[in-house]
Structure formats: C-alpha cells, structure tokens
Amino acid sequence: MLTYQFDWSIVTSGKYFQWLVSGLMMTLQISTAGIVFSFLIGLLIAVMRMSHFKPVRWFAHAYLEFFRNTPLLVQLFFWYFGSYKILPAFINDWLNTTNFEFAAALVALTIYTSAFIAEDIRSGVLSIPKEQLEAARSAGFSYLRAMQYIILPQAVRITVPPLVNQFLNLAKNSSLAMTIGVAELTYQARQIESYSFKGFEAFSAATLVYLVLSIVITALIHQYNTRILNPHRA
C-alpha cells in the first residue's frame, strides 16, 4: 500500500517555492559566471598548450592533466577548506567578510571545466587546415594575431557542440557547491525535504528545473551558433 501523500503545492507556491527560486538564482549566477570564465581560461590554456615556447606549453599541459584527472569534489574541498590556510592573516580577515563559499565554488568549477574546454578548443584548432595559418602569416599577421583573427574564430565554431556539453556539465556540477554551503538549487531542495519531509516533490522540482536550464542553455548556444557565427550556412 502506498501511504505517501503527494503535495505538489508546496513546491509551486509559498515559502518553499521562494526557496527554490532563490536556489535557482544562485545556480544561475554560478553557472553564468562559470561558463564565461571557464571559456576564457580554456581559450588561454588552449593557446598556451600550442605555444612554441616550451615552458609555457609544459605549464598548460600540467594544468590540463592535473585538473582533468582529479575529482571535482576534492578540488572543491581543497579551495574551500584548504586554500586559505596558507594565506596571511589579513587576507583571511578580509575573506571572512566576503562570500567565500561562492568564490570557492566558482573557482573550483571554473578551473575544472576550463581544462576540458581547453582540450576541446585545441582539437578544434588542430582541425583547421594549416594553410589557413600560412595564409594569415603570409599577410603579415604574427602567430598570436593569426590565432586571434583567423584560427580561433574558425576553431570555436567547430568546437560549439563539445563546448555545449562542457557548459551543461558545469551547470549540473554546480550542485556540488551545496556541500560547502552554497545555497543553490540542490541545497534548497535538501532544505525543503528537511523541513517538510516532502523529498519526492522537492527533488522532482529540482530535477525539472535543471532539465529546463540545460535545454535553455543548449537552445541559446544553438541560436547563437546558427544566427551569428555561421549566418551563411543557415
């Protein structure tokens, strides 16, 4: 016999609904900032990974291997519980006045995801025919300018589908931030469950919100890709 009494109204109105909305806002903040920063850092690491200057190349390679091959949760705990211990007291005093949970979560998600993005962008660059670089260099562009104006714009277009995957992973992985006390969507769903014992409704609602969020991110990037990046192929 099923004795559980469903009450969907608790997640569609009232206090708990407010909690879900505020959790979603936090998830959106972390995801948006994370997507922007991880893309920029990923781009930088990808270019460094292809540098002709060995120390720069090695640094980028070490960065990639390190952050790709260790668990995100451990990295998150390191940034939150470990990183500040080696900082001088006055910086710690200042950190205590800030939202350190949010910062640690953002740093962890950004760095972790940027390593994957860098590899995706690098394979995009490698798929651009070398003649494109020759054409750019023979026009007088330096290596970096050729990358900026000719190679990367093409590589990023090719890289859009894998990039969407990384962005979705970042948005979903932001749920781990609840473990260090960031009041994002999963954290709020857990709270609702603790207060109301309506775990089914709370986590169903959170699941649905993540699903919609992912679909919106995919659709936005798809629109951007077809309308703005590749207008002539539409």
Added chain:
Amino acid sequence: MIKFQGVNKWFKKLHVLNNIDLHVRQGEVVVVCGPSGSGKSTLIRTINQLEPIEQGSLVVDGMDLCHKKTDLNKLRAEVGFVFQQFNLYPHLSTLSNITLAPTKIRKTPKKEAEEQAMQLLERVGLANKRDAYPSQLSGGQQQRVAIARALAMKPRIMLFDEPTSALDPEMIGEVLAVMQDLAKSGMTMVCVTHEMGFAREVAHRVVFMDHGVILEEAHPEEFFRNPQHDRAKQFLKQLLSPMH
C-alpha cells in the same frame, strides 16, 4: 628587388634548393616552371619565408632574410602571396577577407579599407560578390578574391604559387586575365605556373628548375623556341604535346 645568392635548402636528406642564384628586378615578371618536385614551390615560398633557408643569402626589398633581426611580419606585409588552393578565410565575407589585414596590420580606418576593397573587387570583376562567403564562390572567383586580398596590402612584390592549377579549365582564363592586368601595371611578380601562354604574353624571363637546380633562365620567346637543356626540351614537349 629579390636576390638569391648561393641559396641551399634541405628537407631532411632531400636537397630541395641547390645553390640557387636568381635576381628579380623591380617591375620584372618572372615565371618559374619545371616538373613537380623540382623545388619551384619551395623556391617561391622562401621569398616570404614560409620556408626558411639553410645556406646562402636572400635579400627581398632591401631586407636581409638571413639576418636574425629582420622583422618577418613586416616583410610579409610587403609581399603578397597567392596560393594554389586560394586559402580564403571561410568564416569571413569577401569584403572582410580583403579588409582584415589592412585594418588590423596597417591600421587603415575601416571605411577607407572598405572603399579600397571595393575598388579591388571592381578590378577583379567581383564587386557584386562583396557579401558572399568563400563557400558560395566558384574556384576562379575565390582565386580572384585571393588576389584582391593580397593587393589590399599594397604589396611591392606579388608571388603566385600555381594559382590556376586547382581550377576548372574554363575558370583559368579569368584568373590569368587579372594576373596579366597586374603584370602590365608594373608589379614585380614571381609566378610558379605551367601556363605557357601567360609566360609568353607577359613574362620578362622564364626560369626552368629540376631537382632543386635552376637549369635554364631565358627570355620566354627564346626558352620556348630554343630550350638549351635536354630536361627543358623534354618538359616542354610533354607540356605541349596534348595540343598537337
């Protein structure tokens, strides 16, 4: 304008340029021909240092290419290069392909660069294609845009590396017409090509290469009527035989 002296280059053990001496004067049009693998593409690619040289001296437009302090980007801005496969930037429209280098390297204001680009497009007969993307153009049209793109930097020298070899036969004429027009305007040109009609019409000199060596250097009339070297005779016979 371009001076090779005792230039040597190797790809691993292959001696691709063997003791090259060649002097191209300002306003001169030089056609380089020879069988495939003779080193003619490598030769032309050394002029803007897409290929470095290992030995000898090479001076282009007063710049010593063997000197470490020579700014290669500056050299390349003065030397236009047209590729066999066009190599237009596929993510940019025709107009942006032409204006990119002038605006970013020469810092030409955008409006001025676009006006110049339109003049160049008129000159190559493609003014109506300003907003088209490379994938929407035929091979011949792409190559004419590539020539306009190179000319937009107002180069002192133009290099052509088999510009018509990747084209359908009926498109070769339109590209050669642009090149002839350019040659007659007094541009210094080095062209790797097998278009003997073009060579006869506008070249001041034909250079014949095989196995990395310049075997013959002559006025086109003389080269076609009376080639000196056996290898050149054989090459010309094969090149012209399908016509007979």
